[in-house]
Amino acid sequence: MLLALGRIALVDPPALSAQGTIPPGEPHLFLPVIFTTAANPGSNPNFASNTPIWAHAGAPAAHEVALFRHQFSLRAARTDARLHIFADTRYEVWVDGRWIGRGPARFSQTRHEYDTYPLGDLSPGEHLVAVLVQWAPNTRRSESMAPHLLAHIEGKSAAGTQVVARTDGNWKALLSSAWRQDAAPLHSWQLIGPTELVDLRQLPVNWMMPAVADDSWPNAVTRPVGGHIHYTERSIPLLVQVPRAATVIDAGILSPGRILGQVTPSEPAPYSWTFTLHHPATITLETLSELQSEPTGQFMRGVFPKFYTELFSEPQSGVLPAGLLNGQPLDWTPIGALRPDVLRATMSLPAGTHTLSFPETPLNNGWVFGVTPTPGLETALPFAQGNHAGRRLLLAEPVSRPESVAVDGNSASSGLDLHVVAAPAYVVLDLGRVVHGRLAVTVTGPAGTILDIGWDERLLAGTRRPLPHPGSLHAEWNQVDSWVLDGTPRAISTIDTRAGRYILIAVWGAAPVEFRDLQVYEERSPVTQRGWFRSSNPRLDHIWQLGVETLYASLQDAYADPWRERGQWWGDAYVTDHMAQVAFGETYLLRRGLLFMAESFRNGQPTAFAPNGDGAQLLDYSMLWAQSLYDYLKWSDDQAFVHQLYPALKRLMSYLETRRNPDTGLLDIAPGHWSQTALIDWVGNASRSGQSTALNALYYGTLLDAAAIAERLLEPAQATSWRQQAAALRQQINDRLYLAGEDRYAASILAGALVAPTTHAQAWPLAFGVTPPERVDAVATALLNPFRVEIFGMYWVLEGLATAGRIAEAVELVETYYGRLLDQGATTLWEGWESNLHYRAALSHSWGGAPTWFLTTRILGAWRAGPNQWVVQPAFEGVDWAAGALPLPAGDLQVEWQQPSCTERTLTVTAPTESNGEIRLSTARLVELRLNGTVTWAGGSALSDRVQMRDGLIQIGSS
CATH class of the missing domain: 2.60.120 (Jelly Rolls)
Structure with a gap:
């Protein structure tokens, strides 16, 4: 077989496009401005001097909204002014009537990150800062402690940087009666927070504008927060608000007659x-x-x-x-x-x-x-x-009558205008895929008219009707907000985000009602897609991009699903991050998530998600955190940060030792609910307890990654110890759990008895290199027959098959299972293969993103080995040709391979100038290798110093 390698071209990376801005519109509208500058980690010395304030000193209700105003006067101009702000639970802020932003990023009880906004120059004269703060505790995102606002504005003068305004008892504060304090929660377990039920008749018009008098407003009260809080500047970029096109797919009358x-x-x-x-x-x-x-x-x-x-x-x-x-x-x-x-x-x-x-x-x-x-x-x-x-x-029964609502405009550009002639009426919007964000619109209607807006991921089967409150189909769920109109034009939106593909708007009471400039904004991390994948199989290309579309709604201030919970579950985050690396190449969410997870461990005892992770102890999720820590070290070389988290890693590893069987050395987990044992996969029950093959294979990989971290941090003795434990563990797995007569692994040993083999018991040992070479092919065959795995477990299935060299079978699984989602109209990845049949299951869940990672790293064959280090090892299998890009800090690594004939393969690699890497090729059936037209390998021997043989592969350096 003749292999002709294409030219390895070292080129400057293309300039990345800067994020733009969304015009703020009228100053009183709740419309977003995009800020994308990430604040440097650290601490502003002035922030600790701010006084926490609130609208009252009593015990807070379950849901409160407070409005704050503070006017200050400048005798001289201040240049390079900046606003630093934090609030529990969330805020929106205006300066001189201009909408500035919202936040903060999710926080724990001990770590609060304040946001910083550049205000430009402040002129001499009067100025106003206005803040809306929502107190809305929940159990999946921030660990709220007490309602409060902390902020200050500083600017430069000839005397240096000076604080010109800071929170104290001189601020005006109004506990708003417009938001119902008894509003039903989005989820009855308080996973997310309350629905927002607003009576606009109780909300002062343009209350955030300088012209509004606040003499009658009471002063704020200082409110101690308690606890040991560490305030630092925001460590991730501010989220962006990206317009999303909305299409009217139905309109009509509610319950006519x-x-x-x-x-x-x-x-x-x-x-x-x-x-x-x-x-x-x-x-x-x-x-x-x-x-x-x-x-x-x-x-x-x-x-x-x-x-x-x-x-x-x-x-x-x-x-x-x-x-x-x-x-x-x-x-x-x-x-x-x-x-x-x-x-x-x-x-x-x-x-x-x-x-x-x-x-x-x-x-x-x-x-x-x-x-x-x-x-x-x-x-x-x-x-x-x-x-x-x-x-x-x-x-209510929606009856389609499109003529009942006049529609004009396009929400992707100038916004939609809706004219409702008679009520009760409804409109259904389709966003194309699940979006995590907000609807913003200016509404005018008779005083007392009620407007409901609900979000849902799906339409009720056989209808064009979303069910934002599905009743018995998902009794705990209710994603419907409501406003009572006051007869004047009002800009409305929610303070918190909502999520879904479909939006149901309902108007109750008197009409007409006018909706002007209706826009939907997706709130997400300011990422730019740089990675891509194309091949001879368009279906695979579509599946790869399906992962990216799912990512947009999952990259918030953490890796989190956008719909049911929005918590940072680390097993989910592990797969999400791998997708993000091949699509966007950013590591800041990974870094922040690792930190919150490390700080949530108690004496090494793992937690499954953070913040708010107390009580969920999934051993597989905690071990995936350790593996993510090694990933971050490889991809960033940020040894100082990893050294900061290294004690947490050591405590975790010590805790895992306490869960080992004293006779076998294998992890041995007592039966229990998965929230206290492990998940593995939604159908991984047999692998969650006992001396589980899958869990111990994962433990083996964790020991090796921990050893690699210790070695990088110059702790060779600890590295050696963990490697020795890994070797012993691997031997025990193969001695005690491999069924020689069946050529496969048992799922577990429980109460002294072997548990019947499962797909998970074959995939995990293959993925982590536990299986001896002579057994790999048999175990890969056993993995496929019988095959039963849910979408989360596909990550390790595909890794296992790729490790076994079973690329064709892996590609077939991707086409079969993920192709079925496409055939059923999926525009994002689902939580499970049949999530469309169950209202409790999500239709946008990035933990199912294995193919996006697999197709880039295993079919295209490009992966990141260091901050600007890469490896290319093309599959030359599964498709006729493949091309794509892998984002690196220095630019994009572009790879393309083809098979012009049955005896020839070509590979073209274009790498950023400030990067280095190597190409790895199998010697199987290789007769001759040409690099840029020159024969560099033939007759089983290298003919160039750039070509070396290592581990059965030809390795070609980039220089």
Whole structure:
């Protein structure tokens, strides 16, 4: 076979395009400005002198919003002014009426990173800083402690840098009554925070503008925060707000021919509604079945209810409502799958007065019901915003009438304009894929009109209707916000982010209602896609890019899924980061995540996610943290940072030793819920306990990575010890868990008995190099038959097959399983192969991104070995040709290989000038090697100093 290597060209990398800005629009609008400059890690000495303030000194409610204003005067100009700010839980800030930004990045109880904004020059005269702060504790992102705001503005003068304004008791502070404090949470376990239910009649117009008088506002109170907090400057770039095109896919009328009523939880029991019929009539009532969901309230740390055990379980069954008509129970009948949880009762009534009553106190979220009016019916149903907007959206029946809403514009450019002629009406928007961000729009409508906006990842099967509150399909979930209009043009958006592909807008009450310049902004890390992959198989190319599309919504202020939880689970983050490295090449989210994880370990005892990770102890996730630490060291060479986290690594390794079986040396995990053992994969039950093959293979890889870190940090004795432990562990795995008669590994040893083999038990040993060379082919065959693995586990399946040289089979798995997602219309990666069938499962989950990493590193054959070091080892298999780019700090490494004939292979590598690397080629069937036209290897021998034989591979240096 003749192999002709293409030219290795060393070229300057292309200039990376700078991030632009989004015009802020009118100064009172909640529209974003993009800032992309990352603050240098460190600490501003003035920040520690700021006084934490709040709007009151009492115990906070579950949800509060406070408005702050502070006017200050400058006798002389200040140049290079900067604002430094932090708030618990989040803030938005304006200076002199100009929207500046929002934050902060998620934080722990001990580490708070304040944000820094350049303000330019401040002229002499009066200035105003205005801040909106939302107190919204949750259990997946920031570890909120007490509501407070800390900030100061400084600028330069002839005398040096001076603070011109800082938080203290002279600031004005107003606890806003516009946001309901009892708003239902997005998830009833408080995973994310509250829905935002706003009465604009209670919010002063343009309250953040300099012209507004605040003399009547009370002064802020100083509020000690407590704890041992370390304030540092933000270590990651400010998030950007990227416009996302929204397409109207449906519009119409809500429940035509019916009147909706809503009883709020504050109504005393029993609640009665009396109506009069002037002649006999048939009345139809509709309501929702009541759900026995987890109680609303603070989610207990360390408790992982049945939801997690049965992620893909069937919907809950509802309870019939206790409504009575004239004292008699109603005969409720479910309507059907197209209207989940909706019940209907029809009765014939004589003329006269009748009473519908609910004898029990309304549930936490109240009652919602509908009535079909009839001639002769006198009625005035109660209807208010309530504390749970999702329930009325679930009860309402959307009937498509596109002519009911006039649509103009394009949200990707100038924004959408909507004109609602009659209410109740609705509009459905499609964003093309799941987006993590906000909708922003200026709305004008009659005072008292209610506007609901809900987000969802999917449409209800057979409809064009999203279910932002799916009822029994996912009882805990409710992603619906609401505003009561005040009759004036108002810019509305949510303070916190929302996520989904589809947005449902509903208008209740009087009309007309005008929506002007409706835009959807994706909030994400300011990354630029530099990596790419193309091949002779367009389906693989599409799958590779599917991973990148999923990443955009997952790269927030941490690696986090955008929908159900938004927590930084480290197993998920491990796969996400590998995708990000081949698509974007940035490491700052990896660095910050490693730090939060390290600080959350308690005496080495691992946590699964951080911040807020107390109670979840997944051994596989903690070991993947250690492997990510080595990845970061390789990719960044940031030894100082890794040295800072090295004690946490040592404590983790010591803790793992305590979980080893004293007789075998294998990790031996007592059976228990996966949140206290390991996950491995959603279908990895057999590998979560006992002396698990998969877990011990992962442990083997962790020992080797820890040893490599110790060696880099000049601790050779520790490195030797961990390598020796790894060697002994590998021997024990092969001696005790390999079934010679079956040519495969048992899943585990539990209570002295071998557990039947699984796919995971074959993939993990192959991926980590546990399997002896003479057994590799047999184990790879066993991995494929029978094959049962979920999408998360595919990372190690593909790595294992690639290590075994089974590239064709790996590519076939990618095409089969991920291709099925494409065939079903996926525009982002799912949480599981059948997530479309289960409302509890996510349709955008980056832990499924194995193919993006695999296709770049194993098919194209390019990976990063150091900050600007690369390796190219093309597969020459799986596809006819492949081309792509791998981002490096110095520029993009571009690789292309082809197979012009059955006896010839060509490879072209174009590398950045400030990089170095090597090309590795198998000698199997190789007859001759040409480098830039010159024969450099023939007859089994190297003919050039640039060509060396090592580990059975030809290695060619870049210079």
